[in-house]
Amino acid sequence: MTDSASIFFVDDQPALLKAMSRLLRSAGLNAITYESAHAFLDSGNFNKAGCLVLDLAMPGMNGMALQNKLKEIGSDLPIIFLTGHGSIDAGVLAMKSGAQDFLTKPVDGDKLLAALKGACERNRLVRRDKAEKNAIQTRLDSLTPRELEVLHLIVEGKLNKQVAAELGTVEKTIKAHRAKVMSKMGVPTFAALIHLLQKLKD
Numbered sequence: 306m307t308d309s310a311s312i313f314f315v316d317d318q319p320a321l322l323k324a325m326s327r328l329l330r331s332a333g334l335n336a337i338t339y340e341s342a343h344a345f346l347d348s349g350n351f352n353k354a355g356c357l358v359l360d361l362a363m364p365g366m367n368g369m370a371l372q373n374k375l376k377e378i379g380s381d382l383p384i385i386f387l388t389g390h391g392s393i394d395a396g397v398l399a400m401k402s403g404a405q406d407f408l409t410k411p412v413d414g415d416k417l418l419a420a421l422k423g424a425c426e427r428n429r430l431v432r433r434d435k436a437e438k439n440a441i442q443t444r445l446d447s448l449t450p451r452e453l454e455v456l457h458l459i460v461e462g463k464l465n466k467q468v469a470a471e472l473g474t475v476e477k478t479i480k481a482h483r484a485k486v487m488s489k490m491g492v493p494t495f496a497a498l499i500h501l502l503q504k505l506k507d
Contacts, residue, residue, distance in 0.1 A: 311355040342366035356424035361388035383424035
């Protein structure tokens with residue numbers, strides 16, 4: 306688990322929060338607790354690295370409602386439900402809605418820690434992938450409109466002379482644009498450029 310990852314724990318039982326916080330800190334994890342879904346949302350931590358451990362039945366906004374809200378706002382935090390009010394139906398619904406895991410109270414400490422490790426690793430990979438895509442998009446955004454035109458045409462497999470004919474210019478100019486595109490995208494070969502653009506679609 307990365308040092309920057311935090312475990313966000315949302316439950317309306319202060320005693321349980323205290324016990325879970327102690328367990329996680331004894332395992333070297335950074336635990337941050339909240340007594341309601343609204344308190345967690347107000348913290349703004351839904352876009353931080355780590356994972357969310359969430360009670361299902363809470364007054365006000367319940368766990369499923371918070372899960373749906375986080376999906377709506379685009380949070381990447383994996384959710385582990387930990388509840389004393391669990392049922393097979395609720396577990397299936399939570400997992401279908403994207404929950405990482407569904408555990409019932411009282412939970413085995415080792416089982417919880419293993420689930421947390423898996424969730425944080427999943428979050429690390431998702432965040433890494435998103436950062437990589439953002440970096441590629443930033444490079445794409447640095448291209449001029451003409452460079453974008455050239456990029457799209459060469460990706461279609463057209464030769465420099467064909468691109469030049471289509472854009473009403475000479476092959477030498479297209480070669481210059483192509484070199485600029487490769488430089489701004491930070492790739493040494495056409496194959497590497499295709500690979501980079503494919504990552505945006507994956």
